[in-house]
Amino acid sequence: MSSRSRKARSKAKSQREGKTAFKNSDAGSFGDGILSGGKNNGSDSSKVGLANLNVPYPEGLPTDRPLDPEDYFEQLAIWLDLEAEAERARLAKLRQIRSQRDAESTGQAIVGLDMVDYHTGLAGRYLLDLAKPGGKDLPMNRLKVGSPVVLSMDDDPSDQGIAGVVSRRKNHSIQIATDTFPIRDQDDLKKKKGVGKHGKSVQRPAVVSDRFRLDMSPDETTRLRQLAAMARAQEIRGRSGKLRDVLLGIKTPRVDGNPIDTHDIDPESFQFELNDIDFRTELNPPQRDAVAFAMMADDVAIIHGPPGTGKTTTIAEIIAQSVERGERVLACAASNTAVDNLLERLVRLMPNVVRVGHPARVFESLQEHTLDALVESDPTSTVIKDLRRELDQILREANRPIRDSGGRERKQRAELFNEAGRLRGMIRSQERSIVRAVIDRADVICTTTTIDEELLSDQSFDLVVVDESCQCTEPGMWQAILRADRLILAGDHCQLPPTVLSDDAARIGMRDSLMQRLVHRYGEQIYRRLTVQYRMNESIMRFSSDHFYDSTLIADASVKRHLLCDLPDVEESDFTREPLLLIDTAGAGYEEELEPDGQSKLNHGEAKVILQMVKQLADAGVTGDQIAVIAPYAAQARNLRMRLDLDGIEIDTVDGFQGREKEVVLITMTRSNPDGEIGFLSDQRRSNVALTRAKRKLIVVGDSATLCRHDFYSELFRYFEDAGAYHSVFTLDEH
Numbered sequence: 001m002s003s004r005s006r007k008a009r010s011k012a013k014s015q016r017e018g019k020t021a022f023k024n025s026d027a028g029s030f031g032d033g034i035l036s037g038g039k040n041n042g043s044d045s046s047k048v049g050l051a052n053l054n055v056p057y058p059e060g061l062p063t064d065r066p067l068d069p070e071d072y073f074e075q076l077a078i079w080l081d082l083e084a085e086a087e088r089a090r091l092a093k094l095r096q097i098r099s100q101r102d103a104e105s106t107g108q109a110i111v112g113l114d115m116v117d118y119h120t121g122l123a124g125r126y127l128l129d130l131a132k133p134g135g136k137d138l139p140m141n142r143l144k145v146g147s148p149v150v151l152s153m154d155d156d157p158s159d160q161g162i163a164g165v166v167s168r169r170k171n172h173s174i175q176i177a178t179d180t181f182p183i184r185d186q187d188d189l190k191k192k193k194g195v196g197k198h199g200k201s202v203q204r205p206a207v208v209s210d211r212f213r214l215d216m217s218p219d220e221t222t223r224l225r226q227l228a229a230m231a232r233a234q235e236i237r238g239r240s241g242k243l244r245d246v247l248l249g250i251k252t253p254r255v256d257g258n259p260i261d262t263h264d265i266d267p268e269s270f271q272f273e274l275n276d277i278d279f280r281t282e283l284n285p286p287q288r289d290a291v292a293f294a295m296m297a298d299d300v301a302i303i304h305g306p307p308g309t310g311k312t313t314t315i316a317e318i319i320a321q322s323v324e325r326g327e328r329v330l331a332c333a334a335s336n337t338a339v340d341n342l343l344e345r346l347v348r349l350m351p352n353v354v355r356v357g358h359p360a361r362v363f364e365s366l367q368e369h370t371l372d373a374l375v376e377s378d379p380t381s382t383v384i385k386d387l388r389r390e391l392d393q394i395l396r397e398a399n400r401p402i403r404d405s406g407g408r409e410r411k412q413r414a415e416l417f418n419e420a421g422r423l424r425g426m427i428r429s430q431e432r433s434i435v436r437a438v439i440d441r442a443d444v445i446c447t448t449t450t451i452d453e454e455l456l457s458d459q460s461f462d463l464v465v466v467d468e469s470c471q472c473t474e475p476g477m478w479q480a481i482l483r484a485d486r487l488i489l490a491g492d493h494c495q496l497p498p499t500v501l502s503d504d505a506a507r508i509g510m511r512d513s514l515m516q517r518l519v520h521r522y523g524e525q526i527y528r529r530l531t532v533q534y535r536m537n538e539s540i541m542r543f544s545s546d547h548f549y550d551s552t553l554i555a556d557a558s559v560k561r562h563l564l565c566d567l568p569d570v571e572e573s574d575f576t577r578e579p580l581l582l583i584d585t586a587g588a589g590y591e592e593e594l595e596p597d598g599q600s601k602l603n604h605g606e607a608k609v610i611l612q613m614v615k616q617l618a619d620a621g622v623t624g625d626q627i628a629v630i631a632p633y634a635a636q637a638r639n640l641r642m643r644l645d646l647d648g649i650e651i652d653t654v655d656g657f658q659g660r661e662k663e664v665v666l667i668t669m670t671r672s673n674p675d676g677e678i679g680f681l682s683d684q685r686r687s688n689v690a691l692t693r694a695k696r697k698l699i700v701v702g703d704s705a706t707l708c709r710h711d712f713y714s715e716l717f718r719y720f721e722d723a724g725a726y727h728s729v730f731t732l733d734e735h
């Protein structure tokens, strides 16, 4: 353990007791009114509008003075420690649930699995196909493609298992990529019934007789990489050291050579820069300004992109401009989905982009841009293909059941495994040199902010861009920052913050992003806001614009009045002509319930209303793939998935929907109780995301008696009422 990590651990206790690593911390005194429209007096830290950015972080990193690097990185290490502790505790609790029904009801484990097939993939990984005996469908689960998992023996609670990543999932089978072959007893191979297509039972043997269990796993690698990057960042000098000092408030950021706190940008230079850019995309004026501003920033600039305002489009243009100037760019985001959204734009603008990351986590449509695919299609990789074929062959031979009792076959098997090891070594070394060549040739590398240090080794970049940067914790930023000459952060602090499991870490600042901190510290000079949105009908946009963005959003003419009934094959009626609809369930007795065996909430009454609305939409000609249902609670999303069977309809939690859009969105607020408790619905950023996903129609189902005890929801209900879109559930048929 590093000395900082040790120090951090011992400090973690005092952190939980509410102390910070900052000496003389006077957090709570930054009220210097740096941002425009300061409506809020800073008394309510739950409000998150830009106008409310004057609100100090309750106990987080101070923004009114430079941060001492040692204190700062120590604080970040403490957050990571608290977070790791919370993650370990959560998973330990889950793995203790050994009984099938209980373990699987969490959605984070699948038990009693047979291994029905395996192959070798890139870099000598094993791809293991697992299924339930008899080809039964897998239970509802949260193991998505890309989820880190632990594969262990089902009948052995002491088995620590091996680490893997989900690489494919179907209704009745799941594929895991691992570095190790999970075999307990090689002699124990015997034929068993397996599964075939569509879950039919066929005579396909389970290739290993053991039963397996899959559990979601903690991602220790990420934390270790972050700690290592922070240790380097604390010591680093030169250009990266200067950028660190700017981000810590020790040095002032510069634009066009001038410190931002003393000079407004010279309008003439700005105009000159703007005129000089040969834009590759059709951008609106705020987007163009943002591009020019980013190009002029000497060290760091921020693009604030409210929902649907073309943040990703804008940063793709910034990257294209930077490449045009002969620069190399690292384009990152905290999630794989956000990286892929950006990659989708980039590949339309330039050819030489490489997506680094596990291919299992990359959109199917973008596979050809992954490092794996590019290495595979490299002419020099035919050698690797031959070696891999040989490896597969050897493994199949080695896994044949042993028939003789004399030990000869056992000896042969050991030799075969040795040979397999040697081949894997050769494959790896060949691949390493091709990987290096592909990466060196790329103009832009796209990756999540959890960077594979081995793949990118010593690469540094003229520009590092982090999209959705408000979803990234500060410790999560340093791997990317260390490789940057200049840094552009894009995001929206009024949407979801990063996921932080530890309440203690969240309370002392881990959920506040670097972008948010820099805006606090430097104010308007450090960011440009995009204001024209291309998603929502104006009525859908207005509430969010007024509440979160100082009423600055403008609906582009192409979407301003678009309606559901304008879609081909959708019948025109009052229902499809109105962009807003709110169904108030107050008085109907639709009380929330706690999911059996779980912590999450569901609401059967609201689900019934959602079902009725979806049916009405389908009857009007709206197709499933044009509809999304958003539930703040996973249990309600699961409940609805079991009850709704319209082809193509998407049902997910708010977190699953950030960055997405649909023609029509239904939200089931779920909370309904006599005490007016609303749990994490009180985080308005979550509601902001849910309310801004719909293009042409937004339907909200909720209980005013519970929700409207809170100002935000009371305003929301009033907004629907004023728009003539409020209906009590009693006005619906069947209720």
Ligand SMILES: Nc1ncnc2c1ncn2[C@@H]1O[C@H](COP(=O)(O)OP(=O)(O)OP(=O)(O)O)[C@@H](O)[C@H]1O
Pocket (backbone or CB within 6 Å): 282, 283, 284, 287, 305, 306, 307, 308, 309, 310, 311, 312, 313, 314, 534, 535, 658, 659, 660
């Ligand atoms: N200047 C523009 N002219 C026309 N359409 C645009 C323009 N800028 C963005 N769009 C369109 O607006 C939509 C949203 O753009 P984009 O995905 O870049 O936004 P975003 O801000 O990243 O979205 P999100 O809110 O999901 O984070 C896309 O369909 C995009 O093509």
